[in-house]
Amino acid sequence: MLIQRLTIIGVGLIGGSFARALKRARVCAEIVGCGRQLDNLQEALRLGVVDHYTTDLATAVQDADVVVVAVPLGHIASVFATIRPILAPHTIITDVGSAKASVVADAYQELGEHICRFVPGHPIAGTEKSGVAASFASLFENRRVILTPLAETDPQATALITQLWQHTGAEVVSMSVEHHDEVLAATSHLPHVLAYSLVDTLAQMEDRREIFRFAAGGFRDFTRIASSDPKMWHDICLANRTAILHVLAHFNADLAELADAIEQGDSAHILSIFSRAKTARDKFSG
Known part of the structure; x- marks a missing residue:
């Protein structure tokens, strides 16, 4: 033993x-x-x-x-x-x-x-x-x-x-403690924040029953972690707020850039973002 x-x-x-x-x-x-x-x-x-x-x-x-x-x-x-x-x-x-x-x-x-x-x-x-x-x-x-x-x-x-x-x-x-919190804010805490936020947004829409009725596998895959313990993730957000806010600001800037590309009909820029993301995701998943 x-x-x-x-x-x-x-x-x-x-x-x-x-x-x-x-x-x-x-x-x-x-x-x-x-x-x-x-x-x-x-x-x-x-x-x-x-x-x-x-x-x-x-x-x-x-x-x-x-x-x-x-x-x-x-x-x-x-x-x-x-x-x-x-x-x-x-x-x-x-x-x-x-x-x-x-x-x-x-x-x-x-x-x-x-x-x-x-x-x-x-x-x-x-x-x-x-x-x-x-x-x-x-x-x-x-x-x-x-x-x-x-x-x-x-x-x-x-x-x-x-x-x-x-x-x-x-x-x-x-x-180090600092590096850990920075890395986890990006790889774990931000995805949970996004999943909770997305589900909450859709749940408050007037036609939410229709939205969830027709939600398919992609929605289930992306939002699975929104079923995690809310109290635990509430505590994490408050405990690591500085690092989470930093990476959230970065994400918001990139999301605004994508929204602008969609609004402008910038086909090349949209495809570039999606292709770059697919390459990164495929490399991560092996």
Whole structure:
């Protein structure tokens, strides 16, 4: 066994899938789940995702080797503040938050002397589903996990978290907090903002029933992520607002350029944009 006791605070899609993957790899002797929704924790136990569960944070982290914080970004500071007095000196803390600057700020504010055992992380994986029932062991296979260790982070702590993620089948990469938030604003946060906005716009149109009645596969593919947890993405937008606004402004400028080309009937420019986009998308999709 790599570690004896792992505690997951927030046993949802990501936390639950992490637990399932580590159980499959047999690297944890015991996995404890913690959260506020008793029915979700009971389901986690029934599904074999966790070995024990509790709704009490202090009980959950006591004597843990690793604590994984997998709650919405808006709740991370309060979790850090609550667990700080109970954490053992050897306990390593990590998270799965999609915006790292806000999490790191919360860690500096609330973790105190435990900051050297904190390894910020973010798995680039997920679905539009939520809750432990949506979790599955292969979620992270052949996906990337980004770690953004701090100057104070103990290299041994980073090495252990790296090993845990590798046991899930993920590729682990490291980058700065700032670079992470810039990249994710463009590749993850902006697409979610656009999907939510498009669906909301169409849903408010007078002939919305007719619009959704005739929506085909392209609409479903493009808007799938608008079925993601609204609270989670609300928190992400606020936590990474500067980077999101920057890339959104860039997108708005390009969209205005395309709108102008359509208005002017500029066939060559429209075709150039679409062709360039197809080439980039085909290269990305392999």
